Amino acid sequence: MEIKKGIAVSPGISIAESLIIDSEDYRIPRRSISPSQRMLEIQRVRNAFGDAINELTRLESAQDQAESGKIKDIFAVHLRFLHDRSLRKKITDLIQSDMVTAEYAVSTVLREIASHFANVQDSYISERAADIYDIERRLLKQLLGKKREDVEHLKKEVVIVARELSPTQTAGFDRKYVKGIASDAGGRTSHAAIVARSLGIPAVVALEDLTEYTSGGDTVIVDGNRGIIIVNPDEQTIRQYEDYSKEFAELEHRLDAIRQKPAVTRDGTEITLLGNIEFPDEAEIVLERGGAGIGLYRTEFLYLNTESEPTEQDHYEAYEKTVHVFEDKPVVIRTLDLGADKYTQSKRFVPEPNPFLGLRSIRFCLQNLTMFKKQLRAILRVSVLGQVKIMFPLITNRQELMQAKMILHDVMEDLDEESIPYNRDIQVGIMIETPSAALTAYSLAHDVDFFSIGTNDLTQYTLAVDRSNELVSTLYSPADPAVLRLIRNVIQDAHKARLDLSVCGEMASEPEHIMLLLGLGIRTISIASPMIPEIKQVIRSVTIENCNKVARKVLGMDSERQISTYLRNAAREIIPEAF
Amino acid sequence: MQAEEDTLEKDTYEVELEIKNSEGLHMRPAMMFVDAANRFESEINVSNGDTNVNGKSIMQISMLAATCGTKLKVTARGPDAREAVAALQKLVEEKHFDEPKPKKK
Numbered sequence: 001m002e003i004k005k006g007i008a009v010s011p012g013i014s015i016a017e018s019l020i021i022d023s024e025d026y027r028i029p030r031r032s033i034s035p036s037q038r039m040l041e042i043q044r045v046r047n048a049f050g051d052a053i054n055e056l057t058r059l060e061s062a063q064d065q066a067e068s069g070k071i072k073d074i075f076a077v078h079l080r081f082l083h084d085r086s087l088r089k090k091i092t093d094l095i096q097s098d099m100v101t102a103e104y105a106v107s108t109v110l111r112e113i114a115s116h117f118a119n120v121q122d123s124y125i126s127e128r129a130a131d132i133y134d135i136e137r138r139l140l141k142q143l144l145g146k147k148r149e150d151v152e153h154l155k156k157e158v159v160i161v162a163r164e165l166s167p168t169q170t171a172g173f174d175r176k177y178v179k180g181i182a183s184d185a186g187g188r189t190s191h192a193a194i195v196a197r198s199l200g201i202p203a204v205v206a207l208e209d210l211t212e213y214t215s216g217g218d219t220v221i222v223d224g225n226r227g228i229i230i231v232n233p234d235e236q237t238i239r240q241y242e243d244y245s246k247e248f249a250e251l252e253h254r255l256d257a258i259r260q261k262p263a264v265t266r267d268g269t270e271i272t273l274l275g276n277i278e279f280p281d282e283a284e285i286v287l288e289r290g291g292a293g294i295g296l297y298r299t300e301f302l303y304l305n306t307e308s309e310p311t312e313q314d315h316y317e318a319y320e321k322t323v324h325v326f327e328d329k330p331v332v333i334r335t336l337d338l339g340a341d342k343y344t345q346s347k348r349f350v351p352e353p354n355p356f357l358g359l360r361s362i363r364f365c366l367q368n369l370t371m372f373k374k375q376l377r378a379i380l381r382v383s384v385l386g387q388v389k390i391m392f393p394l395i396t397n398r399q400e401l402m403q404a405k406m407i408l409h410d411v412m413e414d415l416d417e418e419s420i421p422y423n424r425d426i427q428v429g430i431m432i433e434t435p436s437a438a439l440t441a442y443s444l445a446h447d448v449d450f451f452s453i454g455t456n457d458l459t460q461y462t463l464a465v466d467r468s469n470e471l472v473s474t475l476y477s478p479a480d481p482a483v484l485r486l487i488r489n490v491i492q493d494a495h496k497a498r499l500d501l502s503v504c505g506e507m508a509s510e511p512e513h514i515m516l517l518l519g520l521g522i523r524t525i526s527i528a529s530p531m532i533p534e535i536k537q538v539i540r541s542v543t544i545e546n547c548n549k550v551a552r553k554v555l556g557m558d559s560e561r562q563i564s565t566y567l568r569n570a571a572r573e574i575i576p577e578a579f
Numbered sequence: 580m581q582a583e584e585d586t587l588e589k590d591t592y593e594v595e596l597e598i599k600n601s602e603g604l605h606m607r608p609a610m611m612f613v614d615a616a617n618r619f620e621s622e623i624n625v626s627n628g629d630t631n632v633n634g635k636s637i638m639q640i641s642m643l644a645a646t647c648g649t650k651l652k653v654t655a656r657g658p659d660a661r662e663a664v665a666a667l668q669k670l671v672e673e674k675h676f677d678e679p680k681p682k683k684k
Contacts, residue, residue, distance in 0.1 A: 077606045080613060080637040087638045113638065120644040124602045128641065131606060 001234050004207050006182070008227030009193035011530065012202030013245035014180035015238060018220040018231075019158040020211060021147055026163050028107040028140070029212040033099050042092045044102040048142040053082045055138070074131070081135050087113075101216070103143050110136035154178070159220045163211050165192040175199055180222030182229050184211050187467070191278075194298075196224075197528040198282045204229050255533035259290040263536045267543040271518070273536055274330070274526035276504060280321040286529045290536060293329035295452065295526020296391075296504040297322060299375065300338050309371060315378030323386040330387045332452070332526075333379050334431070335372070335404075337393040339364040356460070361394035366403055376411045383423035391452060395430040395437050401447055429500070433457035438486035445497035452526070453490055455505025459483050478507040479516075479567060480560045488555065491521045502526055512564075512571040514538045519551025541575050590621075591656045592664040600675040603646035608676040613637045615670050621657025623667075628652075634667075 022028050033041060060075035081087060087109070094105040114132035117125060148169060151160065154177035162169075164185040170192060181196045186205035196203030202224030214220065214231050221230040221241050225248070230237060263273040274295030275286030286294060302310040302318060323331050339360025352358035365372040379390055392404045405428065415422050432438050433454030441451065459478045460466065467476035477483075487503075494501040502524035507513045509527035514535060517525070527535055550570050557563050598604055604612065616623045616634040623634030627649060632639035634653065645651055651671075655663040670676065 073607050073610075077610045077637070080610050084636050084638045086633060086636040090638075113642065116642055117644065120646075122603055122644070122646040124605045125644045125646065128606055 001237065002213050002231040004210055004213065004229045004231070006204040006207035006210075006227050006229065007187065008203075008224050009186075009190075009205050010181075010196035010201060010203035010224050011248075012180075012200070012222075012224045013241060013248055014157075014159060014202050014222045014224075015233075015241060015245070016157040016159045016179045016220065018161045018214050018216060018218045019147075019151065019154075020214060020216045021151065021160060021162040021165070021169065022103050022140075022144055022211065023163045028101075028103045029209075030104050031101050031212075031215045033095075033101055033215070035099060038095055038099060041095050041100075041102040041105070044143060044146070045088070045091055045095065045106065047146070048102065048106070048139050049082055049088060051142045052135075052138045053079065055142075056082065077131065078135055078138070081132075103140060106139045106143065107136060110139070151178070159222055161211060161214050161220065162192075164190075165195075170195040173199070175201070180220070180224070181205075182207055182210055182220065182222055184208055194278045194528075197530055198278060198285060200285075200530045252533075255537055258537055258540065259288075259533055261290075261536070261540065263290075263292075263539045265518070265539055265542055265544050265547075267545060269518075269523070269544045271539050272502075272524040273532055273539070274332075274502070274504075274524065275529045275532060276526050277322070277529070280318045282529060283322040283325040286532070287325060289529045289532040291529060291532050293326055293387075294322065294331040295502050295524065297331060297333045299334060299336055303336065303338055310374075312374045312378050315375050316381055319378060319382040319388070320385060323382050323388055327386055330389060332389045332391050332429070334391045334393055335362070335375055335379075336365055337361045356466070362392050362400060362404060363394070366400065366407075369407065372407060373411050373414075376408055377415065380408075380411060380415060380422035380426065381420060383426045384421050388423065389427040389429060389450070391429045391431060391450075393431045393454070394433060394457070395444065396434045397436060398440070398443055398447070401430060401444060405447065427500075431457075431504075432490050433461070433505075435462050435486060438490050441490045441493035442496070445493055445499050448499070450500035450502070451490060451494050453487060453501070453503045453505060455483070455487070455503060455507035458486065458505065459507075462486060477560045477564065478505065479513065479554075479563045481558055481563065484516075484520075484554065484563070488520055495521060500524070509535060511535065511538045511575065512567045515542055515547045515550045515570055515574075516554055516567055518542065518544060519547035519549070519554075538571070538575055546574075590658070590660045591654065592660045593652065593654045594664050594668050596651050596653055596668055596671045598645050598647055598649045598651065599672060601647050603649070604640065604643065606641060609637055609641040611670060611676050612667065613640055615666055616663065619655070619657070619659045619663035619666070621655040621660040621663045623663060624654045624656075626652045626654070 114129040118129040159180040181203040263271045275291035276296040340355040427449035429450035431454040455478045465476045467473045504526040508525045509531040625634045
C-alpha cells in the first residue's frame, strides 16, 4: 500500500483499477508486469513496429524523390531499423527477462543505442543518436496512441494515472468509465483539474512521481476531497473508503433535491449563482446543476486544443453553442487569458524569466491585435443571439482598459462597414485580479459595466505566492486580511458606481467563504458547475443579517489563521454536513 | 577462426575492407551495406577487431561506428559467399557508397 499526497482539485471518492497514460515527452518509468502479461506486451511491441512501418512507408512514398532525396533517405534508414529483427528481439528479450512494459522496453533499448552513438567521437556518427530518438518516439507514439484510444473505448471503470493530461486527451474521456484522475504534474488551474471538476470526476494532481509507483491494473483510491491517492490499498482501507464514499454520495444526493430551488437566503435575499466553464459542452452541465448563466467562459481551450490559431469561425461556433443553451441568461465571455502557462512559454522563442509578471493575458492580446480582433469579432457576432457580455482579464490600469475598449470599438466599426449585426450595447467588464486594479477600482468603474473579482490571481499577486509551489503554498489564502481588504475596497467602489459585481475565483466555491462574501456585499457568484448545488445549499441556510455579522467580525481580525478558523466554525454551525 | 572448421561443408570467404568515404559508415552507407548483404543467402559477419556483428542488421552495423579509415573484416559463409564478399568489397572500396541507393528488396 502506497499513500501519496497531492492537491485535491475535484471532489469525490473513487476506487478503481488504474489505467496509465505515459507521455513520449517524458522518461518512461520502469513498471513491472506479471509473467502472464509478457506475451501481451510483446504483442504490443510487434503491433507498434508494424504500425510504425506502415506510417513511415506512407510518409516515405509521399515524399517527392527529386526534391527531398535526403528526407527520403532518412525515412529509408528508419525503416531498415524497424525491419531489423535483432532490434526487435532485443526489446522483446528485455520484456521476457525483466518483466517490464512494452513502453519501458522500447525506450530503454533505443536510448541505450542512442547513447552508444552519442559517445562516438566522430560527429557524423554521434549525430545519428537523433535518428534513434526519432525512432523511439515513433514507436512510443504508436504504443501510447493505442492506449489513448483505449481511453475512448473503455469497458470497465478506471482511474486515469498520467504524468500530465492535455486538453485533447481529457476531451476524449468516456465519462461513464473514467472514475478518477491522478497526475504527477499540474495545479488547481491545470486542464486536468478544470476538466475533472466540470465532469464531476474526483481528481488529485501534483503527485510528483505517482506514475512511477503505479502499474497498470493496480487498484487505486482517489480521494478528491483530501488530495490523497492510495495505490494497492489493504482490505481495511478499502472498506473505510467505501463507507466514506457512501456518505459523500448521500450528501450529493441530498443536494440533488435543491438543484431547481432558487438561491435565496433564509431572510429572502436573492443571490445569482452562475457557472464557470472551459468547454462549450459544459454549458449543459451548468444548467443541469441549477446555474443561472455563465459568469466566466474561459476561452483558452480554443488555443490549447489545436496546433494552429483558431479562426474567427472556430470562436463563433464555440460561443454560439453555449449562448444557445442559455438563451436569455447571461454568458460572460472572457477574452484570451494565455501567457504565463507552460504551454505558451514552451512555444516562445525565448521563455520569459518571470512569466506571471510578463506578457500574459490582456497584455499579450494588446500586442497581438490580429488575434485579439478575431476573438472580439466572434464575440460581437454571437452577441445578437443572447445576453452576451465581454470581460477583459488582468487589467492593471485604466490605460490598458481604454486600449482594449478602443480595439473593441474598431472591430465594431469594421462590422458596421460590413453590415454584420451585433449588439451595440453589449456589456463590457473587467476582471479585478491585480492589487493595482483593486486599489483603483473607483476610477476603472467609470468605464465599464461590471467587475468580476478573480480571487485566484488577486491572492497570488497580493501575497506574492505561487500556490502550486508546495514550498510556499501554505502562505496562499484568499482569507488573508490583505486580500480581504482589497476585496472590500472593490465591493465598496462598485456599489458607489452602481456597477454589477461578481466573484468568479475559487474562493466562491469554498463553503466556508460564502458567509463572508455575502456579508461583504457580494450578490453574484460564479463557480465550477459541480459546486453549484453545495454552494446553493449554503446560501439557502444563511441569513444576510448573520453574514453581515461574520464579515464585520472578520474585518476586525488581523491574522489569516484566526480568520480561517473563525469562518470554518461559523459555517460548520450552519451547515455541518458540508464539513 | 571458427568459420574455417566448416569450410568443408560451406564456402567461407573473408576480406578486409577499409572505409574510405569521409563520413564513415554513418546511416546511409550502413543502409546500403545491409541492403547489399541482405541480397545474399550467406551468413555475413562483420568485425572491427573488438566486436563481431551480423552484417544484415542495420542496428548492429551502425553500432560499429566505423569512421573513415576503419578496417573491417567481412566474413561470408554460405552458397553465395564468394559473390557476397565481392559485392560488399565493391560497394565499400570502389563505389565508396556514392552510388544511388540500391533498389529496395
